[in-house]
Amino acid sequence: MTAHDTTLAAPLERGLTELGLEVDEARRERLLALVGLLHKWNRAYNLTAVREPREMVARHLLDSAAVLPHVRGPRLLDVGAGPGLPGLVLAILAPELDVTLLDSNGKKVRFQRQAVMELGLTNVTPVQTRVEAFAVPEGGFDQVISRAFASLEDFVALSASLPARGGQWLAMKGPAVEDELAGLPSGVAAVACHDLAVPFTEGSRRLVILERVPAA
Numbered sequence: 001m002t003a004h005d006t007t008l009a010a011p012l013e014r015g016l017t018e019l020g021l022e023v024d025e026a027r028r029e030r031l032l033a034l035v036g037l038l039h040k041w042n043r044a045y046n047l048t049a050v051r052e053p054r055e056m057v058a059r060h061l062l063d064s065a066a067v068l069p070h071v072r073g074p075r076l077l078d079v080g081a082g083p084g085l086p087g088l089v090l091a092i093l094a095p096e097l098d099v100t101l102l103d104s105n106g107k108k109v110r111f112q113r114q115a116v117m118e119l120g121l122t123n124v125t126p127v128q129t130r131v132e133a134f135a136v137p138e139g140g141f142d143q144v145i146s147r148a149f150a151s152l153e154d155f156v157a158l159s160a161s162l163p164a165r166g167g168q169w170l171a172m173k174g175p176a177v178e179d180e181l182a183g184l185p186s187g188v189a190a191v192a193c194h195d196l197a198v199p200f201t202e203g204s205r206r207l208v209i210l211e212r213v214p215a216a
């Protein structure tokens, strides 16, 4: 596995504890190795505006980990995953998940593939495509998640056929999501909106969970 900055181990462990997550050392090592890869590839591939590894621990690892209690899987699709956020983090934390990472950008998907290989992950499938052109696999996904991808309305419209029957959309949003909730199409409703405190970051992460409902 790839080398990483050992000074990041303590903040990661503290942050995971603050989130109430028990994560063994092997998984913590993988998470830090992911930060190492993001930092290394960011110079050439411009994967994320977050440049500092320490900041990546909070804004990428812990922010993604914060949604784990709401992820039930097992088939999880991350739409517009970019360098694999939150999907790679969730796949490392919960090996029982079967995670598909989807992005239209070739460089981002090349990074996803490299990370999957270097981290030895067997539960992640990167796919390069636009979500609207993605052929839904038989049965669909139990949950479809996105972070920093699109408005709620566009996220749901672009991925309308992808959740399985009884499946959910999980949208990782900022604090101002009320206006977007008002724009949801009929037939889809928010069933929960969680305020998640992310260690070492200002403001709160909101996780909106959406399901299909009988059209009004």
Ligand SMILES: C[S@@+](CC[C@H](N)C(=O)[O-])C[C@H]1O[C@@H](n2cnc3c(N)ncnc32)[C@H](O)[C@@H]1O
Binding pocket: 048, 079, 080, 081, 082, 083, 084, 085, 086, 102, 103, 104, 105, 108, 129, 130, 131, 132, 146, 147, 148, 149
């Ligand atoms: C702002 S980035 C967010 C990346 C990642 N989720 C994160 O939080 O760091 C949005 C990503 O969505 C991808 N994207 C935009 N439109 C897309 C589409 N129609 N289908 C698939 N991916 C798309 C872009 O290539 C980009 O990597």
